[in-house]
Every structure is written in structure tokens, then in C-alpha cells.
Amino acid sequence: MNQLKTSENGYRSRICTNTRRLAGWNGAWLAATVLMKFGPKSLWNQSSVFTLLAVGLDVAVGAGMILATKKYVMELDELQQKVYLNALGTTAGVAVVAGVPYSVMDLYHVIPFHAEISHLLLLMGLTFIVSFLYGTWRYR
Amino acid sequence: MKNRLKVLRAERNWTQAELADALDVSRQTINAIETGKFDPSLPLAFRAARLFGLHIEEIFHDEDPGSLATGIK
Numbered sequence: 001m002n003q004l005k006t007s008e009n010g011y012r013s014r015i016c017t018n019t020r021r022l023a024g025w026n027g028a029w030l031a032a033t034v035l036m037k038f039g040p041k042s043l044w045n046q047s048s049v050f051t052l053l054a055v056g057l058d059v060a061v062g063a064g065m066i067l068a069t070k071k072y073v074m075e076l077d078e079l080q081q082k083v084y085l086n087a088l089g090t091t092a093g094v095a096v097v098a099g100v101p102y103s104v105m106d107l108y109h110v111i112p113f114h115a116e117i118s119h120l121l122l123l124m125g126l127t128f129i130v131s132f133l134y135g136t137w138r139y140r
Numbered sequence: 141m142k143n144r145l146k147v148l149r150a151e152r153n154w155t156q157a158e159l160a161d162a163l164d165v166s167r168q169t170i171n172a173i174e175t176g177k178f179d180p181s182l183p184l185a186f187r188a189a190r191l192f193g194l195h196i197e198e199i200f201h202d203e204d205p206g207s208l209a210t211g212i213k
Contacts, residue, residue, distance in 0.1 A: 003161070003193075004154055004161070004162045010164065011160065011161065011164045011165060011166060012160045012161070012166075015166075053198070077164070077165035077166050077169050078169070078181050078184060079165070079166065079168065079169040079172055079178050080166055080168070080169070082178075107161055129146070136168070137167060138177070139169075139171075139172040139177050139201045140168065140170070140172075
């Protein structure tokens with residue numbers, strides 16, 4: 001049997017490290033967003049200075065999350081990049097196709113509630129998860 | 141595109157995970173290539189050829205070998 005040479009810092013360990021780093025950035029962004037959303041009323045009595053600081057923190061952490069996501073995707077192998085990008089493309093398409101009519105329905109009071117951005121984010125998240133799982137299953 | 145990756149791997153008693161580690165890709169990718177669900181990029185095909193000590197065309201080949209000679213796909 002021919003022995004294969006494998007590196008200590010192989011693909012799996014690299015992806016595990018990047019996944020943990022990405023999860024950390026996502027958690028930090030979520031925390032910064034919660035602070036920005038609820039801080040003005042709950043923590044600093046709507047002080048504009050603190051609200052601006054919270055917005056700045058949210059944007060800065062968001063930028064870090066974007067860079068971590070980019071690094072994560074660039075280090076995936078070619079099949080996993082394909083699955084990821086297919087899921088991302090489907091998500092962007094669904095967001096546009098569903099988002100515009102949803103906004104119009106709100107505008108003309110077809111729906112009895114406001115079209116919140118959070119609804120769109122939820123739809124995008126679910127679409128991405130389903131598309132990613134489908135892609136993973138397809139090439140299993 | 142067809143390939144002999146599974147046969148070559150089996151001849152050497154390598155697992156999919158070991159081959160994946162050696163080629164710096166996921167095990168899922170090796171499986172998808174072996175089952176013909178995914179065609180590798182040229183750089184990955186070259187890495188596989190180097191690992192097995194073969195030419196690319198000894199591992200990967202067109203499903204229609206006449207297409208190159210006739211220019212008809």
C-alpha cells in the first residue's frame with residue numbers, strides 16, 4: 001500500500017478553523033445589531049451620541065464579518081464553492097423576486113401589516129439554508 | 141467527462157478521505173468526481189495526475205473520444 005503524504009494543516013482543519021472564525025464574527029455582528037436596535041431605548045435613553053457609536057460598531061463588526069465570509073468562501077474547495085455560490089445566487093434571486101411584490105402589497109395595504117426588512121432577512125436565511133442543503137445533498 | 145479515480149485509488153488502498161487530504165479538497169468532492177457528478181478544474185486534475193504519477197488523460201477522458209478528432213461535440 002502506498003502511503004499518502006498529508007499535511008498537518010489540511011483542508012479539514014483549515015475549514016474547521018475558518019468556520020469557527022466565521023461563527024465568531026456572525027455572533028459578534030448579531031450582538032452588535034441587538035445593541036444597536038435595543039440600546040437606544042433600553043440602555044442610553046435615546047442619546048444620539050451613543051446611538052451613533054452603536055451604529056459605527058455594528059458597521060465595523062459587519063465589515064469584519066463580510067471579510068471573514070469572503071475568506072471562508074475563498075478557502076472552500078471548488079465543489080463547495082460551487083454549492084455555496086449556487087445557494088447565494090438562489091437567495092439573491094428569491095430576495096428580489098419576493099421582496100418587491102411584498103413591498104408593493106404593503107404600499108397598497110393588501111397585507112394587514114408592515115413589510116419589515118426582518119421578514120426579508122428571515123426569508124433570505126431560510127432560502128440559503130434550503131439551497132445549501134439541497135446542493136450538498138445533490139453532490140453527496 | 142469520465143475518470144478512473146476510483147479504480148486508481150482502490151489499487152493503492154487509499155480511502156476517499158486520504159485522497160481528499162492529499163489533494164487538499166473535501167471528501168465530498170472526491171466522491172462527486174468519482175461518481176461523475178462533478179468535473180474537476182484543470183489545476184485539480186493536474187494535482188491528481190501528479191499524485192498518481194500519470195498523465196491527465198490517463199485519469200480523465202472525454203465521454204465522446206471522437207469529438208476532438210472531428211471537432212464535433
